[in-house]
Amino acid sequence: ARELGWLALTHKVPVSAKMHTVDRMLALLSPVGVEPVRDMRLYVSEEDRLHTLADVDLPSGGYIVIAPGSRWPGKCWPAERFAEVARRVLHHGYKVVLVGSRSEREHAGRLLNLADNNKKVIDRMGATTIGQLMAIISLSRMVIANDSAALHMAVGFDKPIIALYGPTNIDLVGPYKRNADVIQHLGKGDVLDHKREASGKILMDRITAEEVC
Numbered sequence: 686a687r688e689l690g691w692l693a694l695t696h697k698v699p700v701s702a703k704m705h706t707v708d709r710m711l712a713l714l715s716p717v718g719v720e721p722v723r724d725m726r727l728y729v730s731e732e733d734r735l736h737t738l739a740d741v742d743l744p745s746g747g748y749i750v751i752a753p754g755s756r757w758p759g760k761c762w763p764a765e766r767f768a769e770v771a772r773r774v775l776h777h778g779y780k781v782v783l784v785g786s787r788s789e790r791e792h793a794g795r796l797l798n799l800a801d802n803n804k805k806v807i808d809r810m811g812a813t814t815i816g817q818l819m820a821i822i823s824l825s826r827m828v829i830a831n832d833s834a835a836l837h838m839a840v841g842f843d844k845p846i847i848a849l850y851g852p853t854n855i856d857l858v859g860p861y862k863r864n865a866d867v868i869q870h871l872g873k874g875d876v877l878d879h880k881r882e883a884s885g886k887i888l889m890d891r892i893t894a895e896e897v898c
Contacts, residue, residue, distance in 0.1 A: 696716070696717070698712065698713050698716045700712045700713070703856075703857070704857075705856065705857060705858070705859075705861060706857060706858050707723075707725070707861050711723065725840060725841050725861055726841060726842075726843070727819060727823075727838060727841030727842055729816065729819050729820045729823050730816055732816070733814070733816035733817050733819065733820040734820050734823070734824075736817055736820065737817060737820035737821055737824060738824070742807045743780075743782065743807065743821070743824070744780050747779065747824075747825065747826040748779060748780040748781065748782050748807070748825055748826065749774045749779050749780070749781050749782070749825065749826055749827055749828075749829065750781075750782050750784055750821060750822055750825040750827070750828045750829070750830075750835065750839070751767055751770070751771060751781055751782070751783055751784070751796065751828075751829050751830070752783075752784050752785050752828065752829070752830035752831065752833050752835035752836065753767045753783065753785060753789070753792060753793045753796055753830075753831070754785040754786065754788075754789025754790075754792050754793060754810075754831065754833060755789070755831040755832055755833045756833070757879045757880060757882075757885070758792070758882045758885070758886075759851065759852050759878075759879050759880065759881060759882040759883075759884070759885020759886060759889070760831050760832045760833075760850075760851060760852065760853065760879050760885060760889070761792050761831055761886075761889060762831055762849045762851075762889050762892060763889070763890065764792055764793050764794055764795040764796055765795045766892075766893070766894040766897070767793070767795070767796050767829075768795040768796050768798075768799050769894040769898075770829060770894055770897050770898055771796060771799055771806060772799070773894075773898045775803065775805055775806070779826065780805045780806070780807060781805065781806045781807065782807045782809055782821060782825065783796055783797070783800060783806065783807065783808050783809060783810050784809050784810060784813065784818055784821060784822070784835055785810045785811070785833070785835065786810070786811055787810065787811025788811075789810060789811075790810050790811055793810060797810070809821065818834075818835065818838070819838055819842075822835060822838045822839050822842055822844065823842045823844075825839075825844060826844075826845070827839075827844055827845035827846065827847070828844050828845075828846050828847075829846070829847045829849070829897065830846070830847075830848065830849065831848075831849050831850075831889075832848070832849075832850055832853050832858070832859075832879075836848055836860060837860060837861075839860075840860045840861055840863055845866075846860060846863060846866045847866060847868065847897055848860050848863070848866050848867040848868065849867075849868055849869075849889070849892055849897070850867050850868070850869040851869065851879075851885050851886075851887075851888030851889035851891075851892075852875075852876070852877050852878055852879045852881065852884060852885035852888050852889075853869075853877060853879055854877050855867050855869060868892050868896060868897065869888075869892075870888070870891040870892065871888070875888060
């Protein structure tokens with residue numbers, strides 16, 4: 686409705702703005718006689734699954750996915766802290782796979798430097814299709830990410846997640862029914878506006894590498 690979509694619609698369905706976005710979307714179905722099924726499972730095509738399995742750099746024994754980017758800079762946890770977490774993951778014997786879009790590489794400097802100097806950190810940022818990204822996540826052991834597509838894909842594959850949130854209302858757009866897996870530190874007077882980079886950075890900076898580890 687905010688984008689004037691209501692001009693082309695024939696029915697209006699009252700839905701509470703306090704509901705999670707997924708539930709709000711599904712709430713449009715009941716009034717037209719369709720009972721919603723709350724099944725968030727995602728599926729990978731056989732082509733994308735085989736492509737990922739054929740990637741010689743990806744270990745068959747499992748790996749941890751780190752998605753350090755987000756569409757909005759105010760949602761991004763500092764790259765140097767992601768790098769610190771990655772080093773801890775490596776210490777425990779797991780490989781790390783970096784995922785995200787090509788435009789997010791600029792934010793991931795410290796992590797990409799780690800990938801350049803350690804063969805156990807596999808850089809796939811900007812190097813996958815959406816389907817291949819889904820396949821990488823589906824075969825992982827867990828996902829550590831900001832509020833991003835990769836994180837919500839992990840929910841769809843029922844993977845363990847550590848979700849790093851700052852200027853976002855998780856009750857509305859957090860990982861669906863996975864609020865217990867979110868790290869977020871809010872205080873009185875905090876503004877939840879992901880488009881305000883400076884205030885978002887303050888909130889993301891409250892998350893320490895130690896608590897993520």
